[in-house]
Amino acid sequence: MESDSIHKLTMPKWGLSMTHGKVVEWLVPERAEVSAGTEVVEVETEKITGCVESSKCGILRRQVAKSGQDVPIGGLLAVVADLSVSDDEVNRFVEGFVLEEACDESASDDIAPEFVEVGGRRLRYLKQGEGGQPVVLIHGFTGNLDNWLFNHAALAQQRAVYALDLPGHGQSSKDVGDGSLDMLIGTLQDWLDALSLSRVHLVGHSLGGAVALGVALRSPDRVRSCTLIATAALGPEIDADYVEGVVEASRRKQLKPYLERLFADPSRVTRQLVHDLLKFKRVDGVPHALSKLSKNFVANGKQVAVFRSELEQVQSPTQVIWGEADQIIPSSHASDLPDPISVELLANCGHMVQMEAAREVNQLVLSFLEKTD
Amino acid sequence: MPRTLSFQQAINEALDQEMARDESVIVIGEDVAGGQGAEGETDAWGGVLGVTKGLYAKYDDRVMDTPISESAFIGAAIGAATSGLRPVVELMFNDFMGVCFDQIFNQAAKFRYMFGGKAETPVVIRTMIGSGFRAAAQHSQSLYSIFTHIPGLKCVVPSTPYDAKGLLIEAIRDNDPVIFFEHKKLYPLEGEVPQELYTIPFGEAEVVREGQDVTIITLAEMVHESLKAVEALAQEGVECEVIDLRTTSPLDEETLLDSVASTGRVVVVDEANPRCSIATDISALLAQNAFGALKAPIKMVTAPHTPVPFADNLEDLYKPNAEKIASAVREVSEYQAWKATASTS
């Protein structure tokens, strides 16, 4: 339906469980000019609030959904078009759109996570996109593949992008063996084997960054590039109280203040975000797994594994992205890194920088992928 | 898409997964298999409403039908619990507690205390509550308040499939006697339920909806009636906080007090009779501990002090509903102390 001259903005699907989103606020008035990447409208889901961007340049011709309105995934939010397009044409587009909505929704249902057995553990992963040089997204401690909800689809436009749940996390097996970083690194390598992914771009966040680095050090030939986001293992400092608190907290009230430290803007922490983590922590085996992993991750207030001195040996092109306002692992860990490593610091972002500055992070990753393909 | 199950399936799954995990878990009750000694199927019913259906086929002699003999089989479940098993015993309708009450409140509830802390009685008594089925006075009551009164018992009253599974697994693993009240209207309710085993701790109320104007404290089916009511109220500009107690013993006082500290206005919604009930208990708790925060009298929406009637129009009158809840919330939210003073002077 979209023509060359008329561009639609639709409700995105952020995360597996999202079925609809609520329009919070229009950030751009009608008749204003937008360019590719302009944040047009703020949308709230049960889990998270994010911004929908324009993918094209033009004039914001119509705010189709009103503030406060619930819109299903794929539902029409706005129309962007040049002034050469008449109002009648815009009207016809809007009226004609409604019919296609159901198709869009069912299409998004095709994306479903899969499971694979690796070393006696059942691991869940989600694949989006096809072809190209594949990318693997590795979440951090207590995270899961939904941590990439603002990134996964955007990165998968031109290639296959996998996100997995590490052992002990998400819906993967809760058996974490000895709980060591070595176990996580080994499991990722085995998982790559199981999916016959011989050479990949790795994108790791926090503890997932340490896993990515570990794989890059052990199997340099398998890692085309490494993007380390707010990564662990570049220095000893870490908010150990956060790690302990997030493991120990069993109630919403206890957990919420810890989660707020993940973001520069604590209002990003919705009820659902807290609720989902609580639900996860109630699953059999999770408390044990998290406590085991955390003891291997942090001891005496410091990170146990620091690969800084080994960075010189990393052969894969590497970039480091960090939120300047990271309260969990200080962004100073991005300073003084060996030369070929590029560093991007993003202002006003916390530890979950890939959520808080999804657009910037996606652009950084995409251009790095292009460079290193 | 998240996996959904009905409330009834969630309970069945909890039993199934716990029986698979732990050999000492057994299911006892009238027709929990169904058809024993008869010519037809021996797995005919799976409980009177089919909640335990299929377990007999899987676990055979660990799913035990009983004569209609509640004193004996509830007592037996309790005795078995003190001697190494983890029985989940089904007492069909909670109205039938009358015939085996001694075994519950004089035996199971007291063992630990009167034996100086040396006894553990890991028994779960599953039982149905609730009106709305035209089942009249002896098959429709909600008697959790009576059991909440008794030290030594834990009382669980879930309202969603997710909670039903997590709370039942918690109950089975708990080492104290637990009465697990299932509202029969909720059995078909669908909701997200993870395949994995998980537990929900007792004594943690769930803030189902956040709001700053009025706190609605409720449980079981009334959680859903309250949620219906608050949608309409939100249109009118009244934002309600809805708290689902989930367990009445232990009671999550902290969550209630926190909420009332911010709203200052409270409606307690309970399907049970109003005298010496969980609704009056919570009202008293708040009056004693949150008096300074209250901006209006606490309002209770409950059944009247009558048995549950049979005729449909009477039963509908008997039962609290969204409309009654909404009007109580309006009254509480509009209440102003100076007006009340003026009208009485």
Place this chain on the structure above:
Amino acid sequence: MTLAKDDLLAAYRVMKTIREFEERVHVEFAAGEIPGFVHLYAGEEACAAGVCTHLSKEDYIASTHRGHGHCIAKGVDVHGMMAELFGRRTGLCGGKGGSMHVADLELGMMGANGIVGGGPPLVTGAALSAKRAGHGNVAVAFVGDGGSNQGTTFESLNLAKVWNLPAIFVVEDNGYAEATSSKWSIGAESNAERARGFGLHAVRVDGHDFFAVYDAAGEAVQRARDGGGPSLLDCQLNRYYGHFEGDAQTYRGPDEVKKLRADQDCVARFSKRVTESGDVAESKLAAIDQEVLELIEDAVAAAKSAPKPEAGDLLTDVYVSY
């Protein structure tokens, strides 16, 4: 069935310990040293001893409000029992249970029970546990003639039969439920008759005769261990004291207890039989008598000097976790 000399001595020690325990509690209660309600088992010792001689600590029993004898026969610590009756922190239940709730689950003693007819359903459950465990253990419910009229007992007889459980129901018909004669309150000819109606093996036994009880219980226990299902023993016996301590017993016949003590005393009958048969020397029994007296004396002294529970104990032990 024949008993070895050591077994006879052990059985005698049990009966004698129960007797001296109860006689002393009678005195201490009258002196105001023991609070609350106390129901004495003196006169009925042969029943508890005759049944429990067949049991190990892996077997279960549930008792009644008249439970001291069953506890001692099942091997419960006399010091702990005495301290419990005195309401002391060192008591078996920390002073929270008292006479009517003495229990020791480690020994399979599921508790005396303040509710008449409270025990049989619990024993049915313990028998279910025993059956599932598959080690040939059994569960025994002691019930008075009063309890034999409770629906819980009838229901348990039926359920034990339906589930074919290794359960033994021992009715101790001591002639009175409180002040009401069992001749009047039991409508059937006997509890044995009733039990047969439920499909159980049942026999009536002279409860004053240790050997009669021992033999009948032996058969019932063996049947249960072999998977043959539940049985009932209808033991006819007498109590020497009132329903509770302080009961004036005006409902009893003149010199009724005096005659019973003279003619039917189970301890005396046991002594006579084993000494006359030459199985046991009188001196051996005399030595046990002396040891038992010392034990009881010591238990009372220890109980009296033991501390009462602390204020904080009021709030503990309600739940395992809350």
